[in-house]
Structure formats: structure tokens, C-alpha cells
Amino acid sequence: METIETQGVAIPRLGFGTFRMPGGGCQPVVESALALGFRHIDSAAMYENEEAVGAAISASGVKRGDLFVTTKVWHDHLRRGAVRKAFDASISQLKLDYVDLYMVHWPSADMDLPAMLEEMMTLKAEGRTRAIGVCNFNMKMMRLTVEEVRAPIATLQIEYHPFLGQSRMLEYVRGKNIPLTAYAPLAQGRAAHNETLQTIGKRHGATAAQIAIAWLLDQKGVIAIPKAQKESSQRSNLHALKIKLDDQDRSAIAALPKDLRYVKPPFAPDWDA
Template sequence: MDSIDSQGVTIPRLGLGTFRLQGEECRRAVEGALALGYRHIDTAAMYQNEDAVGAAIAAAGIARDALFVTTKVWHDQLAPEALRRAFDASLARLGLDHVDLYLVHWPAQGMDLGATLEALMRLREQGRTRAIGVCNFNLPLIRQAVEEIGAPIAAHQIEYHPFLAQTPMLAYLRGRGIPLTAYAPLAQGRAAQDETLARIGAKHGATATQVALAWLLDQDGVMAIPKAGRPESQRGNLDALAIRLDDADRAAVAALPKDQRFVRPAFAPDWDATAAA
């Protein structure tokens, strides 16, 4: 599988998202994905499924260094001591002695970002996480993390799909050599119903969903973590890696509306905030 190197780690470009998968359903999904060849698993404390993910990893019997496991700390536990406790609890639930990537799940209003990232960097120095990163930061926040604090951000995970542009963010991240991990890459199921994506898919013998993933993975520095609980969906997502879009396909996707954001919690940052030059 294609991968991206960042801050000393190698990250498979296609991973398995596990949001809303819990208990036995989650365990079966992760076990099945690992059996199919997935090696990048994304979870979070907030998903309440780290124990199921850990059980699946243990059952799979795959060498630990062949897996890339990401988890995240929730926005109410960003103070250093709370963050360390949250990390310890996540590691225990996963049944692992380290994770590969530990992320701030959402920024919190009034947080001490420097102290939060220092705590993350300390976990990295201790070898308890191999890399650190963030999710859902706007441009001013990611610039603060990278330029003012100097945090070794290995990935930035944000909502990204054919109906939402991330042009300024992508330009900034590429300039700094930071990969973008696209969550909700299928627009929470909406990609499957889009006529433009379906037409492109028909040309390639593929589905609209596969075209959405292929469009993301066609871009430099972009990874994707679609949630997929069913084996057929997991296989279909893997098959998207083989699709090669042409310029006409890219132009058709570019013409789709690009202002549709579907993940909008009340605590989200101001997405329209811009970073000063």
C-alpha cells in the first residue's frame, strides 16, 4: 500500500476509520480489515471503542511494527496532567505499549496550546507515541503549533471530501511537509449518491464512493480514513487505490460544490479564520 513518510514515521495512505463502530461490531470490522491488508487503524478515546480495536489487534497476530495505530485525546483533557492520564487510559484500553500517532482531537477555546503540545512532545520523547499531530485546527491554530511552538506535527486530520475545499490548508501543509488526513472522506455517505462521481465511476468500472477516495488519494500529501464496517466496503475502499483518474475526471470533481461541511459541532473553531502572512 502507498504510504507517506512524516516526522520519522511511515503512514499508510488509506486507513480504517472506526467512528461509530463499537463493541463486537468494531472488533469484527477491525479484524476483517487487518485480514484484508489494512495496516492503518484510526480510533479515539471519544469513540469508546479502543478496547474493541485493541482486542482485534491482539487477535490478528500481526507484528506490531507492521501496524500503524492512531488515537486521540478529547478537547476537555488538554491540560498536561489530564492529557497524560487520558493517554495512559487509551493505551491500557488498546492493550499496547505505544501508539504510532497521538492527536489532539479538537482544539478547546482558551486552551494553553503550548502546554498541550509540550505534553504531547514529552510522550513522543518517551517513546510512548512515535509521532504526534492535531485534528480540526484552523489556519491560525496550525500556524501557531508549527511556527510559534515548533511542534513536530506528523499529520493534520480534518474533514475533506469532494464537496469541501481545503485549498488554503493544503497549501500551508504542503509548504511545511505535513500530510493531511481526510476524515469523512465520503461525505458521510453522500458521495455514494452523487451523479457526477457515479458517471466517473462508470467510466472506470468503479463506484462513486471509490471515485471519491481515488480523488483524495490522487493528491500529493493526502491520506484518507473512511469508516467501513462491512467486508465488501473495506474491499471496495482498498480497490480505490488502483483507480487512475484523468484530467477530465479531475475537472468534473473540481466543478462540484466545495462549500459543504458536514461536521459542525458547537465547539469547532472558526473555519473562516485566516492566518496572517
């Protein structure tokens, strides 16, 4: 598995997402993913599955040092003291000594950004998380985080797939040597039914979903974390690592709409800021 080096950690470029897998039912799914070879597991306090993820890791027999485990703080804890409290709860649920990446899940309008980032940097300095990152930040927030607070951001996680362009943000984070982690890389299942991706897939003996993942991994500094509950889908996603797109494929995907955002909670920031 290819990795991206960032802020002293190596992040596997194809990870395993666990959104909408709450409760104990998540454990066998993660165990299956680990057995197949996934080593990058993405969780969050809001997913209500940290305990199950931790149990799967414990049962897997995979050495802790061979895993890259991410979890996230929810947007109602983005103030001094609250971040550490949230982290303590997550690490207790996971039953791990540390996580590899601790992230802000979503920004909030009233967050104390400098204080929150300072607390996350303290957790990193203490060795409780090996790296820190942010999700769903707009450009204004990223500039403040990186250029003014100077937080050592290991990755930015945002919605990114063949139907949502992120060229402006990609240009910025690449200039700062920050990888971009694509969540909802299959556009919440829509990629599998896209005719353009299906046509490209036929040329490669692959599915449309595999082409969507391969397109992301074809790009410099991009990580993808698709979710897959079925073992067959997990295997399929791993197979995307073997697909090599050509210029004809890239041109066809570039011509797809790039303004379709599917993750739109009421607390999302102004994406144009």
C-alpha cells in the same frame, strides 16, 4: 500500500476509520479490515472502541511493527497533566506498549495549547507515541502550533471530500511538509449518490465512493481514512487504490460544490480564522 514519510514515521495512505463503531461490535469489523490488508487503524478515546480495536489487533496475528495505530485525546483534556492521564487511559484500553500517532481530537476555546503540545512532545520523546498530530485545527491554530511552538506535527486531520475544498490549508501544510489526513472522505455516505462521481465511476468500472477515495489519494500529501463496517465495503475501498483518474475526471470533480461541511459540532473552531 503506499505510505507517506513524515516526522520519522511512514503512514499508509489509505487507513481504516472507526468513528461511530462503539463497543465490542467494533472488534470483528477491525479484524476483517486487518485480514483484508488494512494496516492503518484510526481510533479515538471519544469513539469508545479502543478496547475493541486493541483486541482486534491482538487477535489478528499481524505483527505490531507492521501496523500504524492512531488514537486521540478529547477536547476536555487539553491542559498540563490531563493529556498524559488521557493517554495512559487510551494505551491501557488498547493494551499496546505504544501508539504510532497521538492526536488532539478537537481544539477547545480554553485549551493551554503550548502546555498541551509540550506534554504530547514529552510522550513522543519517551517513545510512548512515535509521532504526534492535531485534528480540526484552523489556520490560526496551525500557525501557532507549527511556527511558534514548533511542535513536530506528523499530520493534520480534517474533514475533506469532493464537496468541501481545503485548498488554503493544503497549501499551508504542503509548505511545511505536513500531510493532510482526510476524515469523512465519503462525505458521510453522500459521495456514493453523487451523479458526477457515479458517471466518472462508470468510465472506470468503479463506484462513486471509490472515485471519491481515488480523488483524495490522487493528491500530493493526502491520506484518507474511510469507515466501512461491511467486508464488501472494506474490499471496495481498497480497490480504490487501483483507480487512476485523468484530467477530465479531475475537472469534473473540481466543478462540484466545495463549501459543504457536514461535521459541525457546537465546539468547532472558527474555520475562517
